[in-house]
Amino acid sequence: MKPQILTANRLRDGIVVFFTRDGGWSERIDDSRLSDDEASRAEMVAAGERAAAAGTVVGPYLIDAAVSGGHIRADRLRERIRAAGPTAGSEQTLKYV
Amino acid sequence: MYRYDEFDAAFVHQRVEQFRDQVARRLNGSLSEDEFRPLRLMNGLYLQLHAYMLRVAIPYGTLSSRQLRALAEIARRYDKGYGHFTTRQNIQFNWPALADIPDILLALAEVEMHAIQTSGNCIRNVTADAFAGAAADEIEDPRVTCEIIRQWSTLHPEFSFLPRKFKIAVTGAPTDRAAVAVHDIGLKIVRNDAGEIGFEVAVGGGQGRTPMLAKVIRPFLPRRHLLSYLEAILRVYNQLGRRDNLYKSRIKILVHEVGTETLTQMVEDEWALIKDGPVELPAGEQERIGRYFAPPPFANLPAEAPRYEAERHRNEAFAAWTRTNVEAHRQQGYAIVTLSLKPAGGVPGDATAEQMDAIADLADRHSFGEIRVSHHQNLILAHVPRADLPDLWRALVALGLATANIGRVSDIIACPGLDFCSLANARSIPVAQRLSERFRDLDRAHDIGELRLNISGCINACGHHHVGHIGILGVDKKGEEFYQITLGGSSAEDAALGALVGPAFAADQVVDAVETIIETYRAHRRTGERFLDTYRRVGLAPFKESLYATA
Amino acid sequence: MPLLKNGSLVDDPWISVADGEPLPAEGAIIVSLTRWQKERANLIARANGLGVRLAAADHAGAIAADLPLLALIALEFPTFRDGRAYSSARLLRERFGFKGELRAVGNVLRDQLLFMHRCGFDAFEVKDTAAVDEWKQAMSEISVFYQAAADGRATAIQLRQQRRPQS
Incomplete structure (x- = not known):
């Protein structure tokens, strides 16, 4: 089963977050909990729904991801951009995906 | 320019407090995201890829220096030190926190600004010729009309839940710098044979998935009937516009489906029942608003400097x-x-x-x-x-604001694209950056001459690709960014929609493709011809030939 | 469903009758436009109040000639995004002169009450009893109105003209 991680935006400031191995939320994709079975996937989705209902995050959803070189990498470009920030923009500090 | 009086000031401050309450209810959990979304959208607040995005209205694109300083302060204090000016003459902030939005809106209210109706299925911020009040060919400053429309449309009780968003643009000059042909309503200020000022009213223009140019439904509307006529159009649209399909809900589809003649008749029938009614401006109001837009105190300068x-x-x-x-x-x-x-x-x-x-x-x-x-x-x-x-x-x-490239190939319109926008399929900004690097030589750009190059990151066409002389549309092909190219569009008085030149190009080919198109133009142009003129004379064929023949 | 009228929760004396349902022997009833058109003669013969429910797609003009027979019109909001009933409400009040109860039914949200009231609604089927406080807030949080509608509130233009009489 294709590994997946759970992502959302934080309610307070809208920043992209990932559901972590210890059941919290992190801005770093590398902290994500990877799921490759139905049971843990359902668990993550339920945790996401609870966090949305509690007003921690907005719109949690699963995305396809893979581990390469010790890092978690989202499959889709859109999600890689969400994880790493804009590839181009006026914020000088931002780095290329 | 327009200044708020006590009514306008009270109104925007009330709106700030109303939204402060709504944000508090969201943060304390009494509003769900589903309930909150329409409320935040009514205040121009989106949730984008990386963060919230606040779109602030700049009515008809006019700012005072005080307002611009307030925008700078918001960028510094609540964002990452910059703002993004859009094709609808607004400004967007890409990184504000939800909890800060009420304070940002208050800072805007203090300088007579707001974010009302910059989103949602309502009458959006009205746009105008950016040279209003200054252009040599102007008949009348369109901002007077825009301000009248702004007030009439603000929290309009009947037209805040239209089938879809609704955009109105006004030009006061025959040279169209406001792209009126691609708006839901395009108003052109004209003079009739008797010398009276009125409007040519066009309806049903727009870009997006089904681009269309607006159709003129009334060649001359006397100025005093502006609001009753708009109300008639909006009422017909509110009742009959499609609500079953998001992609068919703009008024352009209604015009297309019932036909221009029928639509015109429906509007005229409705108008006959409300003209000269309470919606019309009372005597003196046009003049009162007009006084705000009186020319500044110009000095008597000699022609030569x-x-x-x-x-x-x-x-x-x-x-x-x-x-x-x-x-x-x-x-x-x-x-x-x-x-x-x-x-x-x-x-x-x-x-x-x-x-x-x-x-x-x-x-x-x-x-x-x-x-x-x-x-x-x-x-x-x-x-x-x-x-x-x-x-x-x-x-x-x-x-860094003196690049001599206005109306040239590197004066590119681009939407935020996949770097910021949750609707995008492909990135726009990096393509614009690579193109402006490729054509950074200004002598070359001037030799190429007038060229409008517009880039959108998805079919919604915020980057106006349909009306670029060269239009680029980002698409997603199995997870890869590809770019379709259209030729021959224009948003000016010679408005036209671009035609697709052929199969899309990969991200690493698109800049070369544009260069090939431009070189093909240079090879075919006659003296004095712009890119658009040459394209209109020779058609797609030579461009197809040079782009695809050797492939 | 609680009914909000003139800012208070009131008992709803009206019975809304679905199209297939038999008519109650007595009492004020609300029927659909279709049923009204089909059973008009029978319905007029009843002693009690008559109301007609318009779906969002029904045009207000379809009932205009019968308004003298009706004490209530209910306008449906299938979702809060569907704004057709705002136009119907204004037409009923401003064009056809309807003076009876104009009731909003369906997806009636707190943050739309002011728009509805401005368009001529005076009764609202709401989802819970919190609506009374919400109503008060909705009616008081904005006091400046930029366009004439069916509610008779003074517009900013009128107030400006009173303040600065035109010569």
Whole structure:
């Protein structure tokens, strides 16, 4: 089963977050909990729904991801951009995906 | 320019407090996201890829220096130090926190600004010719009409839940710098045979998935009937516009489905029942609002400005800039200056807080404290004495705002694309950056001449690709970014929709493809022909040939 | 469903009758436009109040001639995004002169009450009893109105003209 991680935006400031191995939320994709079975996937989705209902995050959803070189990498470009920030923009500090 | 009186001021402050309460209810959990979304959208607040995005209305693209400084302060204090000017003459902040939004809206209210109706299925911020009140060919300043429409449409109780968003643009000059043909309603101020001022009313233009040019449904509407006629159009649309399919819900589809003639008849029938009713402006109101837009106190300047002429002869860079970025003004001795937000390799439409502050100072010094935003995503100082141009140019060079490329290939319109927007399929900004780098040589750009290159990151067409002389549309092909190219579009008075040239190009081919198109134009052009003229004469074939024949 | 009228929760004396359902022997009833058109003669013969429910797609003009026979019109909001009933409400009040109860039914949200009231609604089927406080807030949080509608509130233009009499 294709590994997946759970992502959302934080309610307070809208920043992209990932559901972590210890059941919290992190801005770093590398902290994500990877799921490759139905049971843990359902668990993550339920945790996401609870966090949305509690007003921690907005719109949690699963995305396809893979581990390469010790890092978690989202499959889709859109999600890689969400994880790493804009590839181009006026914020000088931002780095290329 | 327009100034709030106590009614306007009370209104925007009430709206701030109303939204402060709504944000508090969201943060304390009494509103769910589903309930909150329409409320935040009514205040221009989106949730994008990386963060919230706040779209602030700049009515008809006119700002005072004080307002621009307030935007700079918001960028510094609540965002990452910059803002993005859009094709709808608005400004977007990409990184504000939800909890800060009420304070940002309060800071806006203090300078007579707001974010109302910059989103949602309502009548959006009304746009106008960025050269309003300054253009040499203007019949009347369109901003008077825009301000009347702004007030009438603000929280309109009947038209806040339309089938879809609704955009109105107004031009006061025969040269169309407001893209009226691609708006839900395009108003052109005209004079009839009796010399009276009125409107040519066109309906059903738009871009997106099904681009269409607006159809004229009334060649001359007497000015006093502006609001009753708009109300008639909106009422017909509110009742009959499609609500079953998001992609068919704009008024352009209604016009297309029932036909221009029938739609015209429906509007005229409805109008007959409400004209001269309570919706019309009372006597004197047009004049009262008009007084806010009286010309600034121009000096009696000579036609010739020796300092300016001397600098032009001495300084080729300055001279080149005056050829592209300076336009004739209706008032003798003055000029209209466009500040390019399109430096080579830059993000089209972005300005830093420091640039905004500096522009506000320059506006105070050289242009009666007024700044315009163009739908091409540049800023404009509309009333600059010609003698001031050398000093202004030097200041703009230091700020990186003097790129002499207005109306040239590197003056690119681009939407935020997949770097920021949750609707996008492909990135726009990096393509714009690579193109403006490729064509950074201004001698070459001037040789190519007038060219409108517009880039959208998805079919919603915020980057106006349908009306670019060259349009680029980002698409997603199995997870890869590809770019379709259209040729021959125009948003000006010769409005046209671009035609697809052929199969899409991969991200690493698109810049070369544009260069091939431009070289094909140069090979075929006759003396004096713009890209668009040559395209219209020779058609797609030679471009297809050079793009695909060797592939 | 609680009914909000003139800012208070009131008992709803009206019975809304679905199209297939038999008519109650007595009492004020609300029927659909279709049923009204089909059973008009029978319905007029009843002693009690008559109301007609318009779906969002029904045009107000379809009932205009019968308004003298009706004490209530209910306008449906299938979702809060569907704004057709705002136009119907204004037409009923402003064009056809309807003076009876104009009731909003369906997806009636707190943050739309002011728009509805401005368009001429005076009764609202709401989802819970919190609506009374919400109503008070909705009616008081904005006091400036930019366009004439069916509610008779003074517009900013009128107030400006009173303040600065035109010569």
